[in-house]
Amino acid sequence: MNALSITGLELARSGGFRLSVPSLSLAQGEQALLVAPSGGGKSTLLHLIAGLEDPDAGSITVADMPISALRGAARDGFRGASIGMVFQTFNLLHGFSAIENLMVAMMFSSVPAATHDARARALLAELGIDRPEQAVETMSVGQQQRVAVARALACRPTLVLADEPTASLDPANAATAIGLLQRACRDHGAALLCTSHDPSLRAHFSRVIDLGTAEAAR
Amino acid sequence: MTDFTIVLRSLSLRRFSTTVTVTMVAVSVALLLVLLAMRDAGRAAFRRGTGNAHLLVSADTSPLVAVLNGMFYANAPSQPIDWAAYMKIREAFPWSWTIPTQLGDSFRGSPVMATSKEFFTSFEPVLGQPWSFVAGKAFEAPYEAVVGAEAARLHGLRVGSELVLAHGVGTASGEAAHEHEDHPVEVVGILAPTGSAHDRAIFTSLETGWCVHAEESRLKEAGAANPGEDDHGHLHVDPEDLRDSEKLITGILLRVPTRPGEQVSSALPVAFDLLRRQFPFTVAQPAQQVGRLFEIVSGVDTLFIAMAVAVMVAGALSVMLALYNSMDLRRRQVAILRVLGASQGRVFGLVLAESAIIGLLGSGLGIALAAIFGTVASAELQRRVGLVIDPTMDLRTIVLCTAAATFLACAAGIVPALRAYRTAVVQGLRPLG
Numbered sequence: 220m221n222a223l224s225i226t227g228l229e230l231a232r233s234g235g236f237r238l239s240v241p242s243l244s245l246a247q248g249e250q251a252l253l254v255a256p257s258g259g260g261k262s263t264l265l266h267l268i269a270g271l272e273d274p275d276a277g278s279i280t281v282a283d284m285p286i287s288a289l290r291g292a293a294r295d296g297f298r299g300a301s302i303g304m305v306f307q308t309f310n311l312l313h314g315f316s317a318i319e320n321l322m323v324a325m326m327f328s329s330v331p332a333a334t335h336d337a338r339a340r341a342l343l344a345e346l347g348i349d350r351p352e353q354a355v356e357t358m359s360v361g362q363q364q365r366v367a368v369a370r371a372l373a374c375r376p377t378l379v380l381a382d383e384p385t386a387s388l389d390p391a392n393a394a395t396a397i398g399l400l401q402r403a404c405r406d407h408g409a410a411l412l413c414t415s416h417d418p419s420l421r422a423h424f425s426r427v428i429d430l431g432t433a434e435a436a437r
Numbered sequence: 438m439t440d441f442t443i444v445l446r447s448l449s450l451r452r453f454s455t456t457v458t459v460t461m462v463a464v465s466v467a468l469l470l471v472l473l474a475m476r477d478a479g480r481a482a483f484r485r486g487t488g489n490a491h492l493l494v495s496a497d498t499s500p501l502v503a504v505l506n507g508m509f510y511a512n513a514p515s516q517p518i519d520w521a522a523y524m525k526i527r528e529a530f531p532w533s534w535t536i537p538t539q540l541g542d543s544f545r546g547s548p549v550m551a552t553s554k555e556f557f558t559s560f561e562p563v564l565g566q567p568w569s570f571v572a573g574k575a576f577e578a579p580y581e582a583v584v585g586a587e588a589a590r591l592h593g594l595r596v597g598s599e600l601v602l603a604h605g606v607g608t609a610s611g612e613a614a615h616e617h618e619d620h621p622v623e624v625v626g627i628l629a630p631t632g633s634a635h636d637r638a639i640f641t642s643l644e645t646g647w648c649v650h651a652e653e654s655r656l657k658e659a660g661a662a663n664p665g666e667d668d669h670g671h672l673h674v675d676p677e678d679l680r681d682s683e684k685l686i687t688g689i690l691l692r693v694p695t696r697p698g699e700q701v702s703s704a705l706p707v708a709f710d711l712l713r714r715q716f717p718f719t720v721a722q723p724a725q726q727v728g729r730l731f732e733i734v735s736g737v738d739t740l741f742i743a744m745a746v747a748v749m750v751a752g753a754l755s756v757m758l759a760l761y762n763s764m765d766l767r768r769r770q771v772a773i774l775r776v777l778g779a780s781q782g783r784v785f786g787l788v789l790a791e792s793a794i795i796g797l798l799g800s801g802l803g804i805a806l807a808a809i810f811g812t813v814a815s816a817e818l819q820r821r822v823g824l825v826i827d828p829t830m831d832l833r834t835i836v837l838c839t840a841a842a843t844f845l846a847c848a849a850g851i852v853p854a855l856r857a858y859r860t861a862v863v864q865g866l867r868p869l870g
Contacts, residue, residue: 269776271862292780299778310773310866314450322438327778335438374778 220283222247222378222410223268228277230260230267238263240277243428245378250401250411252420255430261414264430265380268412269302270294282377299327303371303409305400307383309363311355317343317366318351321373328374342369346403361392368400372407379404381413390419397423440783444790447770451763455795458759462799465752466842467806469745473838474811474830476738480731483509485633487723489561490536491705494518494526494689494712500721501729506540507688508723509634510548513541518718520684526691526716530708533692534559539646540687542602547588549602549639551646551686557583560690562631564700572596573626576642579676582622583640586630591637598624600639602649620649643686644676651683749845756795757849760788764856771857772865785858792850796843803842804835 223245230238238260245251255261266272268279270286279287282301289297304310311320321339330338343351346365355366364384371379384400385393397413397420404411413424421427448455487508495503496516505511517539527535536556542549550556557568557575573596576583584594594600599621622641630636651674695702705722712720731738764771771784779787807830 266863271776271866292782295775295778295780297778298776304776306866310769310776312770312773314446319438319442319446323443323774324777326438326440327774327783370777 220247221245221280222249222282223412224280225268226278228264228267228279229275230263230272231275236260238267238430240264240430245410245412247377248405248408248410249426250404250424251413251426251428252424253412253414253428253430254416254421255414257416259430261430262382265304265382265412265414268378269304269380270298296327299324300329300374301377303374303376303379305364305367305371305379305381305384307386309367311363311366311370313356314354316352316354317348317358317362317369320355320366321370324370324373330374339369339373342373345369345406346399360387361396364388364396365399368403372403372409375407376409379409379411381411383414383416385415385417385420393417393420394423440787440790443774444787444794447767447787447791448794451766454759454763458756458795459799459802461755462752462796462842462846463802463806465745465749466800466803466838467810468748470804470807470830470834470838471810471814472741472745473834474807475814476741477831478815482632483727483730484724485563485631487727488633489564489692489700490690490723491693491702492691492709492712493721493723494691494716494718495687495721497719500719501726503688503719503721504723504726505730507538507690507721510540510550510638513548514687517685517687518689520681520686522716522718523686523689526689526712529715530711531694532708533694535692536560536690537643537686538688538690539643539685542604542646542649544588544600544602544639545592547585547591547637547639549582549641549646551641551643553643556640556690559692562633562635566631568631569629571627571629573624576625576640576645579642579644579648580620580622581625581641581645583626583628584624585628585636585638585640587636588639589627594624594627596624596627600624602641604650604653620652643684644679647679647683647685648674648676650685651679654683749842752799752842753845753849756792756846757852759795760792760850760853761856764853764860767857768860768865771860772862775862776866781858785854788854788857789847789850792846792853793843795850796846797839799846800839800842804830804839 221244223243225240225243227242228238228240230236236258253261253264263272267274268281268286270279270289274287277287278285281297284297284301286294286297312323315323318336318339321342322335325332325335325339340351343366346369348362348365348369355363358366367384371381379400381400385396388396400413401411401423413420487504490508493503493507495507495514496518497503497506497514502511503514506514523535523537534555536553536559538556539551540548542551554575554577561567570583571586573583582600584592588594600623601621622645628636655674691708693702693704693708709720709722712718774784774787775781811830
């Protein structure tokens with residue numbers, strides 16, 4: 220089973236934007252950095268993989284499930300259960316505590332409700348959040364990022380998509396943060412596809428996919 | 438973590454908007470409830486008071502005015518009926534009872550009705566509820582008075598208090614009324630509240646009223662020179678000395694015989710016609726006239742209800758506006774929930790549940806507001822107008838209003854919920870700014 224396989228993906232938008240990914244796959248637990256010039260479609264590709272947007276042509280399969288063929292609630296449910304997402308601005312739910320952010324994520328998955336609390340606490344502790352009841356908007360940027368990573372892993376996803384996860388951090392913290400993300404994904408057996416415009420991150424990944432070249436294909 | 442927690446958290450996150458919206462709904466619900474309760478209670482209060490009298494004979498020109506004056510103490514009837522006419526009416530038909538009444542005097546703004554003892558024994562102020570005394574008994578001798586519950590409370594009267602009656606209704610400040618100072622009247626009985634206009638009145642025997650007026654008019658006739666004076670240097674008239682021309686009344690309450698336990702009688706139309714044909718007075722059926730009064734004011738009534746409904750719709754629109762505006766703030770929240778696996782339908786439901794909760798909270802608060810306002814307003818109405826209004830709202834009205842408010846709030850929530858449903862997830866995820 221591959222964590223991700225893409226074949227013949229095509230998307231064109233008005234204004235001349237074109238995204239073309241003939242073939243791309245990620246093995247289970249594999250980690251890769253996705254690079255492209257600004258406006259090159261990195262975020263769009265992540266959204267397509269997560270099923271938040273639809274391609275014009277081609278197929279996207281996550282954990283052997285063709286997400287591009289799923290519709291409506293089935294697709295939303297599949298995304299919640301199999302894909303974790305980490306954003307540049309974290310996109311945590313404000314007004315909710317750290318642990319509640321994880322609980323909301325698990326609420327939409329098939330993880331048994333009785334295990335939610337324990338799992339959320341364990342994940343947060345593992346990622347160094349010692350006050351799980353704290354409201355996320357009162358946390359430091361570094362802590363918020365840890366909560367975001369924990370939330371992405373809460374439902375035991377096959378694939379974690381990270382969209383510029385270090386863009387709001389300074390270089391030293393960025394290195395720590397990417398290390399944390401990579402280790403957490405490895406520990407939980409999730410594949411990681413990470414986008415960044417920061418060349419210094421290349422050193423952290425054994426595989427770099429450049430959307431601007433044919434090397435994307437494999 | 439449940440959907441309900443998410444909804445509550447969303448509401449408390451936008452505390453200000455939620456509070457304003459809930460208040461708006463509450464005010465609308467309260468207004469509607471109060472209007473409905475007051476309308477029903479006002480009608481009930483008016484229906485009371487005509488009691489078990491079938492007919493009212495008066496020299497007033499219109500039946501409605503006759504009833505308003507004669508039974509609700511609106512004004513003193515303008516024209517008298519002489520005693521001989523009363524005796525003739527009494528003999529004209531086999532009445533169940535006849536009660537003469539005379540209005541025109543007052544005590545510090547409270548109307549004084551002179552009447553016969555049958556007023557307390559035969560007349561029931563509220564159907565099926567005869568008079569009852571909280572203290573003392575009915576008057577027996579001249580210069581004795583029985584005081585209605587509200588009048589007693591208003592003037593602080595108790596058994597043994599002395600009143601100086603004033604001729605004419607005058608104003609509460611006592612400007613226009615002329616006081617019969619030389620003959621105080623003693624309170625011998627206090628009535629229990631009936632919820633009718635009679636609670637505001639003070640009752641004396643007809644002789645009391647007649648003697649007081651006779652003294653006054655004879656003094657005027659004779660001037661100060663003529664004797665027959667009492668100890669205080671004033672003229673005194675005993676009931677036995679009253680001339681027939683001084684025995685004037687202003688109204689007659691009548692009841693035709695009915696079968697035991699029944700209120701209507703086939704004899705009523707006959708008696709009604711007979712009085713109309715043979716006597717030059719106005720004959721009114723009190724219950725019918727009260728019905729007419731409601732017909733006259735029903736247009737205003739409808740207007741009030743229409744206004745209340747308009748306020749309710751305005752409340753619903755404000756719920757919609759509040760939720761719709763907050764959609765901008767929570768586009769991100771909706772997008773995050775979608776990324777975490779919530780379906781469009783579920784997000785739709787969450788937003789709809791928010792408006793339902795606003796509707797329910799608003800209704801609850803509105804019901805409480807209405808209960809408080811109803812209690813205050815009914816106390817005030819009783820104090821000022823003597824109308825006893827039961828401020829308790831009936832359960833059906835409460836349930837209906839709550840359902841209507843919640844339904845309207847949900848309906849108002851549909852538009853924002855649809856907007857949440859359509860929100861493009863990808864746009865909601867973009868960094869702000």
